[in-house]
Amino acid sequence: MSRPTIERFEPRELGPKEWGTELLVAHTSQYVGKVSWMHAGEQGPLQYHEHKDETVYVFSGCAWVDFDSGTGLVRCVIDTGSSIHIPPGAVHRVGAVTDCVLFEASTPHFEDRVNVEDQYV
Secondary structure (H helix, E strand, O other): OOOOOOOOOOOEEOOOEOOEEEEEEEEOOOOEEEEEEEOOOOEOOOEEEOOOOEEEEEEEOEEEEEEEOOOOEEEEEEEOOOEEEEOOOOOEEEEEOOOEEEEEEEOOOOOOEEEOHHHHO
């Protein structure tokens, strides 16, 4: 029986983002790790994922998350040292109060975004 071995992973940028920069730092069949640098005043899209299960940790700065509480969108501020869990199906959008660095750990579902902005106008 062969033993598992350690493999090097080369981080890579995940395309240009309007809100900042996203770097993929881990990718296996079970999980993905990302580091995001988000500019103050910017935000991602209002969305949900059918399969992706993610947790976001605010490494530095201050961010916010809009989520559907069942009665419409609610905003929650998340400061340095805070984490949020976003399960599959949860409508959400993350934005930056200040420049911030976010760490994300999630399941490896890359093409799993459903945009819902037009449903919340």
